[in-house]
Amino acid sequence: MYMLSKRDDSSTSPVNRNFYDDVMCGLRQTEKSLPSKYFYDAQGDVLFQQIMHCPEYYLTRCEEEILREQREDLAPCVSLGDDVTLVELGAGDGSKTFHLLQCLVSNYKHVTYHPIDISSHILKHLEADLGNKLPELSIDSYHGDYFEGLAALQQQGHTPKVVLFLGANIGNMPKAEAMQFCIRMRSFLNKGDKVLIGFDLVKNPRIIQAAYDDEAGLTRRFNINLLTRMNRELDADFNEELFEHYCHYDPTSGTCSSYLVSLLEHTVLFPEDEIHFDKGELIHMEVSQKYLPSEIDHMASETGFAPVKTFTDKRGWFVDVLWEAK
Numbered sequence: 001m002y003m004l005s006k007r008d009d010s011s012t013s014p015v016n017r018n019f020y021d022d023v024m025c026g027l028r029q030t031e032k033s034l035p036s037k038y039f040y041d042a043q044g045d046v047l048f049q050q051i052m053h054c055p056e057y058y059l060t061r062c063e064e065e066i067l068r069e070q071r072e073d074l075a076p077c078v079s080l081g082d083d084v085t086l087v088e089l090g091a092g093d094g095s096k097t098f099h100l101l102q103c104l105v106s107n108y109k110h111v112t113y114h115p116i117d118i119s120s121h122i123l124k125h126l127e128a129d130l131g132n133k134l135p136e137l138s139i140d141s142y143h144g145d146y147f148e149g150l151a152a153l154q155q156q157g158h159t160p161k162v163v164l165f166l167g168a169n170i171g172n173m174p175k176a177e178a179m180q181f182c183i184r185m186r187s188f189l190n191k192g193d194k195v196l197i198g199f200d201l202v203k204n205p206r207i208i209q210a211a212y213d214d215e216a217g218l219t220r221r222f223n224i225n226l227l228t229r230m231n232r233e234l235d236a237d238f239n240e241e242l243f244e245h246y247c248h249y250d251p252t253s254g255t256c257s258s259y260l261v262s263l264l265e266h267t268v269l270f271p272e273d274e275i276h277f278d279k280g281e282l283i284h285m286e287v288s289q290k291y292l293p294s295e296i297d298h299m300a301s302e303t304g305f306a307p308v309k310t311f312t313d314k315r316g317w318f319v320d321v322l323w324e325a326k
């Protein structure tokens, strides 16, 4: 049974009002920024799927390898008796999770999957794709923010037992925010429940830098697309030609930061506001945090979890860590 929740991207007021307020909050700061969760409209979803397949973006291939080749070890870790209920935060197209789900449906009687995602387009894609490939799987989607989704599931009595947070989505938060995120996620769980989280590890800085600055310019288009989205949905007048994409990986902090750089001094108009850009001024678009294994263990112990098992790809570039709620 497929169920998309209440919200609809085409609605005018509440969703766009939040979008507008979040955008203004970021663009009125001295160091301008935009919230990366707004990357994912229909075009942003397509661009992200293309990024996942581009040669430089190793993260998807590493995690896919883990989920495909180690699924027999993973499956018993996420099941309880004959029934398996998985909740996935920011599920995207579910193409990597497919491998784990395929293993689960062939070994367990009832497998229910609750993907939660802020993009309704990608959820529809996921439902069609997984529904077709795994007809035995019961899919119950939630369209909305991570914690709105967890709260809605809790209200419906679907207390999660296992939560997946894959794809290094956790890296799209600064470290302190990621800690708070885990504490909040823990508050939806009972002792003994599990989470499986994907972390990208620190490695040769050139490999990381290239992953966010691909030759084909997909990451550039992905970032610029947020300007196009603001023009369409917020009635702004960004000239996309006046911005260039730039990314910088700082190996001392493990933080990769993406920016749009204003190429000229100019002003962008919104219906109720105007935002001035100096020549060379930056908009901070996204952070992609890389971790040391010891930092990941520390995060578990500081947020109410105990590390159970670590699944690593052959090159040792990426990990999916299984934690148990203490």
Ligand SMILES: C[S@@+](CC[C@H](N)C(=O)[O-])C[C@H]1O[C@@H](n2cnc3c(N)ncnc32)[C@H](O)[C@@H]1O
Binding pocket: 036, 037, 040, 048, 089, 090, 091, 092, 093, 094, 095, 096, 116, 117, 118, 119, 122, 144, 145, 146, 147, 165, 166, 167, 168, 169
């Ligand atoms: C980088 S993609 C990764 C997708 C998937 N986890 C994977 O590994 O392929 C991030 C996904 O999280 C979703 N997302 C981002 N912020 C979100 C939020 N605050 N609440 C719910 N979903 C969110 C996006 O729509 C997108 O599908």
